[in-house]
Amino acid sequence: MEGEMSSEVNILDLPEDCISHILSLTSPGDVCRCATVSTKFRRAAQSDVVWNQFLPSCLEEILSGSVFASKKDLYFQLCGSGILIDGGNNKDPFSQMILSLPNYKPVTSRFSEKPRINDVHELSIQAKIKMRFLSPNTRYVDYFIYVPRFNGIEYPPFSVSVRSRVVGEELTITNYARLEDDFLTRPEYNGYHPRKRDDGWTEVEIGEFFTGDLDHDRDCEVETCLWETGEYVTVACGLVVQGIELRPTED
Amino acid sequence: MSSSSTTTTTTRLLMLKASDGVTFEVEEAVATKLGAINNMVEEEGSEDLICLPNVNGKFLGMVLEWCKKHANNNTNSDKGNDEVNKWWDKEFVMDLDQNTLYHLLMAADYLSGTELVDLLTEKVASMIRGKKVEEIRETFKIKSDFLPGQEEEIRKKNSWAFE
Numbered sequence: 324m325e326g327e328m329s330s331e332v333n334i335l336d337l338p339e340d341c342i343s344h345i346l347s348l349t350s351p352g353d354v355c356r357c358a359t360v361s362t363k364f365r366r367a368a369q370s371d372v373v374w375n376q377f378l379p380s381c382l383e384e385i386l387s388g389s390v391f392a393s394k395k396d397l398y399f400q401l402c403g404s405g406i407l408i409d410g411g412n413n414k415d416p417f418s419q420m421i422l423s424l425p426n427y428k429p430v431t432s433r434f435s436e437k438p439r440i441n442d443v444h445e446l447s448i449q450a451k452i453k454m455r456f457l458s459p460n461t462r463y464v465d466y467f468i469y470v471p472r473f474n475g476i477e478y479p480p481f482s483v484s485v486r487s488r489v490v491g492e493e494l495t496i497t498n499y500a501r502l503e504d505d506f507l508t509r510p511e512y513n514g515y516h517p518r519k520r521d522d523g524w525t526e527v528e529i530g531e532f533f534t535g536d537l538d539h540d541r542d543c544e545v546e547t548c549l550w551e552t553g554e555y556v557t558v559a560c561g562l563v564v565q566g567i568e569l570r571p572t573e574d
Numbered sequence: 575m576s577s578s579s580t581t582t583t584t585t586r587l588l589m590l591k592a593s594d595g596v597t598f599e600v601e602e603a604v605a606t607k608l609g610a611i612n613n614m615v616e617e618e619g620s621e622d623l624i625c626l627p628n629v630n631g632k633f634l635g636m637v638l639e640w641c642k643k644h645a646n647n648n649t650n651s652d653k654g655n656d657e658v659n660k661w662w663d664k665e666f667v668m669d670l671d672q673n674t675l676y677h678l679l680m681a682a683d684y685l686s687g688t689e690l691v692d693l694l695t696e697k698v699a700s701m702i703r704g705k706k707v708e709e710i711r712e713t714f715k716i717k718s719d720f721l722p723g724q725e726e727e728i729r730k731k732n733s734w735a736f737e
Binding site: 331336337348357358 | 672673677679691695696699702703704705707710711714715716717718719725728734736
């Protein structure tokens with residue numbers, strides 16, 4: 324390879340996998356910029372070696388059985404809409420969740436089939452997630468995602484109690500949330516209000532928590548609950564539930 | 575001083591021959607910091623002369639200088655040695671010109687000097703981080719070899735990285 328003279332070399336003379344190794348030490352943004360520098364950089368930027376570095380180390384365990392064309396695809400799917408864990412084959416809807424990456428990185432628990440709740444007299448939903456699947460030192464807000472019934476005309480305002488807590492932590496705050504807004508009572512209502520999203524679903528805040536320095540030995544769980552308050556006698560008829568999302572907040 | 579003379583008697587010396595014929599006499603403990611040489615020593619046993627046709631003498635010398643420093647620092651099982659190694663590594667890569675940096679990286683890669691590869695790739699990565707595309711091209715003296723429109727297309731796909 325090398326002649327008697329040590330010839331002048333440029334970064335492009337490095338083997339492609341060596342450039343991939345270098346790119347893996349930068350950031351996703353740096354890699355995307357490098358992909359437009361030259362064709363060799365672009366090829367090196369596609370490598371699984373690079374994108375594997377940007378994925379959580381516990382991923383193998385979580386995504387067992389899921390297949391992706393490349394780690395890059397996996398990365399961008401995680402940053403975008405997320406991935407339904409267990410490939411959607413799991414029979415128990417509560418054990419499913421959507422995994423997404425830290426920073427852009429929401430985590431969603433989602434039902435495999437959107438249950439339309441009929442004749443339920445005591446609505447109660449509880450979801451748990453292990454903290455190690457979340458980003459450390461990050462404040463998350465939990466949201467309940469659903470479609471309201473009939474804009475509060477046929478039914479009295481549908482209120483629920485909501486709570487988000489780190490399992491085992493003493494101090495927990497229970498709040499109220501209104502799943503269907505009633506414009507008349509809105510001004511004097513202290514709880515959370517629903518918000519219509521661009522994707523057609525409605526969301527309401529459940530609570531928030533801080534992950535701290537995730538200690539792998541102490542495998543904490545976060546519990547998200549929502550249950551009927553009994554403010555009115557309500558029937559949760561016609562409510563379509565999508566699931567629960569945990570989204571990191573800026574501060 | 576007397577103690578060092580007793581250690582040399584117990585240390586085996588290896589002869590490494592570079593592509594340009596330059597030879598280096600190195601203690602086995604130093605040379606075996608390089609995975610490739612370690613394998614050769616273990617597999618071929620008694621061979622004392624090792625030819626390395628892919629590495630030029632100038633860069634082999636630098637690689638061995640790095641190995642020597644690390645081997646020496648590691649013999650004293652002092653906790654402060656990590657700090658010494660780090661400081662010395664920083665000095666080692668600080669003023670390297672790009673030509674030397676890539677030659678060393680290729681040599682270290684060929685010789686399976688994992689720690690040295692990590693040090694050198696980190697140095698190159700630090701020259702990339704946070705830079706705009708034009709700045710990267712300027713730093714590494716790279717000309718775009720994309721077809722017209724191709725670069726624009728790739729940029730569009732990840733436009734967030736260019737904001």
